[in-house]
Amino acid sequence: MKAAVFKSFGSLLEVEDLPDPEPKSNELVLKVKACGICGTDLHMSDNCTAEGGWRLLSPGCVLGHEFSGEIVEIGQGVGGEWKTGQRVTALPWIGCGKCEPCRLGRPYRCSSVMLRSSLDLPGAYSEFCRVGANEALNLPDTVSFEQGALVEPMAVGFNAVQRANIKTKKPVFIMGAGPVGLSVALWCRFFGVEHVLISDLSGERAAASANFGATAVIDPANGDVSDQLLDHISVPPEIVFDCVGLPGTLQMAIDYAAPSARIIVVGLCMQSDNYFPAKALLKELDVCFSYVYSKEDFEKVIYLIGEKQIDPSQLISRRVGMNEFPAAFQSLKKPGPDLKVLLEP
Template structure:
């Protein structure tokens, strides 16, 4: 359809209060000259979505008005802005759900994920994708091969987190890596570490079902951190990734890193933690975090299209807009990995 044929309103699941969602008719977002209108096909539920749903805030990001959640998405381009070729209409795409300013110091340095003026889907006050349509700048609508399903395409977003993590961790063929947490990000990190060539992929989790599941998604070994002292187990890994947010997991995981190794903090936990500073200093451990991603979708598409990462197998629940609240609570089941919402 052309821009002038876009419906004025669309259905959306709107967060109206803590644990309060309503399916409403809301204005369809206007399409700027450099943007495309995407008819949303599938939206993965992220931990940040559940946090806003349950608590109304994440740190300094506070929900102060109605908000549409969801930032892991795929869809089809149905209209384009004046500066975008009409040939894009009809393309299946995975959406990189952010809009940077292009002008600040970080953007000009190529670190657009750190843009202080970033508008990121489903981060107050920017609406997300639990809706029939969304708009995104054309360069952040990544064309997909037919071999990638709508569900897998939506999950290219958390895969992008894992790709950024592996790049930061310096994972190369033959590396050893310890991953704390076998939730969605930990499992995707395990698969991605395998795709990057890691020879030893150790995953820790307190839940037996999650440890067992990690073995089918790339882990070469799993450990119960309640039964084994991770810091004293002699793991001696090249890299540690925390996907749990647990202060104890972070402390012990850093202690398991060999000299000149790297620790990457991905999980959301306490804003302040105690770290093993002597170990970090004496062994010259690099400790860093990640914040979203930069230029990862091409790599993510390749990893899925080539069969090196299986995202379809992560989907454990499917919900329509009317049952989005159930999707946001699905993580309470230890057997759940990824819930997907279908706004059509």
């Protein structure tokens, strides 16, 4: 099969011929139909360090964890609910299936978890990939393969908004109008938030936020952000989402937040950061770090897409084939208007 292979930090991915995967016990093999490029993969391939609490990539691994596909092979021990030809997406890990985290639908906390993008579990920047039968989820006919590849980033936003304990009358401020920030905006509006303000240095991304429910755009390059917020809402925001994940953005969130506000950190910062705890303490802020999602979150997102209650398709900026993919991947490491680029191998 063709796959885009990681070679070394900062270098282009290389398209190579690799052996087709074979399913192990309780696994499925999918023909990949669509796979999105995630910011985490961009960071990991470029400047990730173990010191930051993240794992290092191994040369020869295949990234890609936002995907959908069709079952082409079924391993031993897989239940009868799975058939070849079935359309699915999957959680990006394979857990043991027996421990408490696995039973709770959070296999990424399993002590023996296999992490996608490792040498043990190649990712979906490829024509085929393995998934755990326990981590696979059926896609109804009303959910396209492209939408299926967007379930993962939509579930990240869904989990973050759930953790925010949203009160619909309280204005929300979202820092960052990338795919995760726009996912958060969509869910805030879905759950009835009246005022959803969003900021981004990219004018194109900020302009796109209206399609995801943002009611006002804040331009950080156009003056003091706190003053701009007060132009739209009478008091500082009581819920702030940091969907940027760069050094300094947590301190910005603390500065913008109202007393007793809740800050949800969703952006993945892989570098050390400094902030002033006293500023957060004096405001008595709650700060919550939101990582990913449960299997139940995936199920809810799939259901809502299938029922046409949400449609994340406008996240897609462009689609590329395997030969174009390494250049497209590299281009996303620089600021630009793209939101979600899909590999369709």
